[in-house]
Amino acid sequence: MSVFRIELKVRDYELDMQGIVNNGAYFNYLEHARHEYLLEKNIDFAALTEAGIHLVVIRSELDYKQSLKSGDRFVVEVSVERISKVKFGFRQRVIRLSDEKVCVAGLVIGTALNQRGRPSIIPEIEALFAE
Amino acid sequence: MSVFRIELKVRDYELDMQGIVNNGAYFNYLEHARHEYLLEKNIDFAALTEAGIHLVVIRSELDYKQSLKSGDRFVVEVSVERISKVKFGFRQRVIRLSDEKVCVAGLVIGTALNQRGRPSIIPEIEALFAE
Amino acid sequence: MSVFRIELKVRDYELDMQGIVNNGAYFNYLEHARHEYLLEKNIDFAALTEAGIHLVVIRSELDYKQSLKSGDRFVVEVSVERISKVKFGFRQRVIRLSDEKVCVAGLVIGTALNQRGRPSIIPEIEALFAE
Amino acid sequence: MSVFRIELKVRDYELDMQGIVNNGAYFNYLEHARHEYLLEKNIDFAALTEAGIHLVVIRSELDYKQSLKSGDRFVVEVSVERISKVKFGFRQRVIRLSDEKVCVAGLVIGTALNQRGRPSIIPEIEALFAE
Numbered sequence: 001m002s003v004f005r006i007e008l009k010v011r012d013y014e015l016d017m018q019g020i021v022n023n024g025a026y027f028n029y030l031e032h033a034r035h036e037y038l039l040e041k042n043i044d045f046a047a048l049t050e051a052g053i054h055l056v057v058i059r060s061e062l063d064y065k066q067s068l069k070s071g072d073r074f075v076v077e078v079s080v081e082r083i084s085k086v087k088f089g090f091r092q093r094v095i096r097l098s099d100e101k102v103c104v105a106g107l108v109i110g111t112a113l114n115q116r117g118r119p120s121i122i123p124e125i126e127a128l129f130a131e
Numbered sequence: 132m133s134v135f136r137i138e139l140k141v142r143d144y145e146l147d148m149q150g151i152v153n154n155g156a157y158f159n160y161l162e163h164a165r166h167e168y169l170l171e172k173n174i175d176f177a178a179l180t181e182a183g184i185h186l187v188v189i190r191s192e193l194d195y196k197q198s199l200k201s202g203d204r205f206v207v208e209v210s211v212e213r214i215s216k217v218k219f220g221f222r223q224r225v226i227r228l229s230d231e232k233v234c235v236a237g238l239v240i241g242t243a244l245n246q247r248g249r250p251s252i253i254p255e256i257e258a259l260f261a262e
Numbered sequence: 263m264s265v266f267r268i269e270l271k272v273r274d275y276e277l278d279m280q281g282i283v284n285n286g287a288y289f290n291y292l293e294h295a296r297h298e299y300l301l302e303k304n305i306d307f308a309a310l311t312e313a314g315i316h317l318v319v320i321r322s323e324l325d326y327k328q329s330l331k332s333g334d335r336f337v338v339e340v341s342v343e344r345i346s347k348v349k350f351g352f353r354q355r356v357i358r359l360s361d362e363k364v365c366v367a368g369l370v371i372g373t374a375l376n377q378r379g380r381p382s383i384i385p386e387i388e389a390l391f392a393e
Numbered sequence: 394m395s396v397f398r399i400e401l402k403v404r405d406y407e408l409d410m411q412g413i414v415n416n417g418a419y420f421n422y423l424e425h426a427r428h429e430y431l432l433e434k435n436i437d438f439a440a441l442t443e444a445g446i447h448l449v450v451i452r453s454e455l456d457y458k459q460s461l462k463s464g465d466r467f468v469v470e471v472s473v474e475r476i477s478k479v480k481f482g483f484r485q486r487v488i489r490l491s492d493e494k495v496c497v498a499g500l501v502i503g504t505a506l507n508q509r510g511r512p513s514i515i516p517e518i519e520a521l522f523a524e
Contacts, residue, residue, distance in 0.1 A: 011425040012438055013284050017277040017332070018180050019439065023188050024158040024275055031154065032404040039464070045405055046412065046463035049149050057154050061192045070279070070439035071432070142294040143307055144417055146410040148463070150308065153406050163273040170333070176274055177281065177332035201308035201410065202301070280442050285450050286420035293416065311411050319416050323454045 004037040004078040007097070010068050020067035026104045027060075030092050033076035034108070037090075043124045052115040053122060058087065062106035066096065073097040080128050086119040087111050088128070135168040135209040138228070141199050151198035157235045158191075161223050164207035165239070168221075174255045183246040184253060189218065193237035197227060204228040211259050217250045218242050219259070266299040266340040269359070272330050282329035288366045289322075292354050295338035296370070299352075305386045314377040315384060320349065324368035328358060335359040342390050348373050348381040350390070397430040397471040400490070403461050413460035419497045420453075423485050426469035427501070430483075436517045445508040446515060451480065455499035459489060466490040473521050479512045480504050481521070 014025040035045045038055075045055060068074060077093045087109055094104040111119040145156040166176045169186075176186060199205060208224040218240055225235040242250040276287040297307045300317075307317060330336060339355045349371055356366040373381040401422060409415040428438045431448075438448060461467060470486040480502055487497040504512040 011421065012428050013278060013286055013421045013424050015279040015439075016275060017177060017279065017281045018185050018187075019279045019443075022275050023162065023191075024155050027155040027158050028404065028406045031406050035405050044464075046148060046408075050412075054149055056149075056198070057195050059192075059194050060154075061190075063190050064188050067187070071437075142290065143297050144290045144293050144409060144415050146308075147406060148408040148410065148412045150312075150410045155406055159273065159275045162275050166274050175333075177277075181281075202306075279439060280447050280449075285424065285453075286417050289417035289420050308410060316411050318411075318460070319457050321454075321456050322416075323452075325452050326450050329449070 002079070004033070004040065005075050006033050006036050007073065007075050008032075010070060010072045010074070012070055015070060018067075020069055021072075023064065026062070026064070026094060029074075029076050029094060030062075030090075030104075030106075030108060033078050033092065034090050037078040037080075041124075041128060048112075048122075048124075054113040055110055055125075056113055057108055057110050059109040060106060062104055064104055066101050066103040068094070068096060068103055074103065082129050083109055086121055088121055088125055133210070135164070135171065136206050137164050137167050138204065138206050139163075141201060141203045141205070143201055146201060149198075151200055152203075154195065157193070157195070157225060160205075160207050160225060161193075161221075161235075161237075161239060164209050164223065165221050168209040168211075172255075172259060179243075179253075179255075185244040186241055186256075187244055188239055188241050190240040191237060193235055195235055197232045197234040199225070199227060199234055205234065213260050214240055217252055219252060219256055264341070266295070266302065267337050268295050268298050269335065269337050270294075272332060272334045272336070274332055277332060280329075282331055283334075285326065288324070288326070288356060291336075291338050291356060292324075292352075292366075292368075292370060295340050295354065296352050299340040299342075303386075303390060310374075310384075310386075316375040317372055317387075318375055319370055319372050321371040322368060324366055326366055328363045328365040330356070330358060330365055336365065344391050345371055348383055350383055350387055395472070397426070397433065398468050399426050399429050400466065400468050401425075403463060403465045403467070405463055408463060411460075413462055414465075416457065419455070419457070419487060422467075422469050422487060423455075423483075423497075423499075423501060426471050426485065427483050430471040430473075434517075434521060441505075441515075441517075447506040448503055448518075449506055450501055450503050452502040453499060455497055457497055459494045459496040461487070461489060461496055467496065475522050476502055479514055481514055481518055 014021050016022040075095045079091045081089045083089045090108045112122045147153040206226045210222045212220045214220045221239045243253045276283050278284040337357045341353045343351045345351045352370045374384045407414050407418040468488045472484045474482045476482045483501045505515045
């Protein structure tokens with residue numbers, strides 16, 4: 001399965017007092033990359049939300065290996081894998097462009113909650129695994 | 132070992148378009164609770180940073196079980212455990228006060244980097260395990 | 263007209279690389295205080311949003327006088343004033359508790375947009391000025 | 394004086410429960426654009442901070458005219474103007490690309506604080522007005 005990539009640059013408001021990107025900001029980077037990936041696959045998170053389908057994260061496992069700093073450019077990678085009948089996973093990495101070092105790597109597991117709050121894998125997500 | 136607790140309330144800017152607290156915000160809650168815990172133990176994160184000692188997160192494993200919404204009050208729990216010679220862990224939970232449900236539970240693993248970037252457990256952290 | 267107050271404490275993730283609270287974070291503090299003020303007056307921002315009434319900010323004028331740092335406790339003040347037929351204003355101040363210094367002071371002007379996007383002052387807001 | 398521009402795209406975590414970009418996020422966009430502008434002029438905010446020179450915002454006046462939503466692309470503009478002996482101003486606009494509408498427009502006034510906390514316009518900033 002192919003790996004989806006977006007390229008971003010650190011914004012200084014994402015740095016903390018240590019002068020490095022705050023841990024919470026990586027979560028934002030990863031989420032943004034997932035939504036861009038889904039959009040490329042014609043899955044519009046905002047449109048799903050309005051339709052009452054909530055894609056939600058149920059678990060995340062992240063390893064922080066290197067820190068991004070002011071001015072750093074980086075890539076966020078996304079690839080999907082099936083976890084169970086109602087769970088799907090996103091393998092994700094944040095890679096600094098200057099030296100190709102992996103800064104963050106991990107797995108984010110999600111499900112889709114329908115209007116009654118029941119977890120499932122919606123057909124649009126199901127189709128991701130058929131590729 | 133005792134469990135440290137702080138009580139917080141959801142702020143509306145932490146909500147996303149789904150009307151629930153954004154996943155990244157829990158990371159902020161957990162960090163804030165860790166720093167408050169450390170402060171209670173006379174470990175001042177900001178003072179350490181200025182002294183060139185960087186406490187950093189190297190891994191996080193979080194389960195998202197329930198969503199917080201506008202107006203929700205919640206408790207963030209912290210307890211520490213030793214992971215290895217140079218790593219320490221924070222067991223953390225976010226508990227909604229209205230129904231005592233666990234919203235987020237997980238383990239955040241950290242280390243201390245000295246001025247040369249070497250990982251270690253500084254004496255101040257070491258003392259946490261002697262209690 | 264009385265002044266509404268909430269007390270908060272700086273969270274370290276709100277600091278930037280200068281070791282002071284990032285300018286954007288004050289905006290969050292001010293918004294949270296406005297929503298808490300409205301809630302005390304039985305105006306629930308989240309409930310209004312669900313009903314299709316959007317309270318929106320249309321102008322802000324803020325003076326940044328002092329910086330908050332790690333560990334600082336502060337008060338956020340809110341008082342309302344009528345600006346025009348369809349605009350209302352919030353006078354707001356952020357005051358550091360250790361020395362009573364004003365850190366941020368300003369005026370945030372808003373309106374309510376109904377389901378058709380028309381600006382107005384809804385009766386609930388109108389009632390704030392009758393006190 | 395020429396106008397500096399960066400192009401960005403809304404990230405879904407910047408949306409609030411109204412499904413529009415939260416007011417605080419515009420502040421982040423504006424700051425990022427100012428830092429990118431300065432960097433193009435060889436003024437590195439992070440390097441200045443490490444050297445003990447703090448560029449700080451002392452006043453902001455912002456008009457919010459239109460809201461950005463999920464998926465919107467936009468431009469952030471920056472141009473500088475001298476305000477007084479020790480103050481400089483950034484005229485800024487956020488413009489949605491789909492319809493060229495101005496979403497936010499305003500003036501952000503800053504100064505430079507030296508190691509003793511004294512306000513001034515440092516030579517690097519002074520040079521911006523000589524162009």
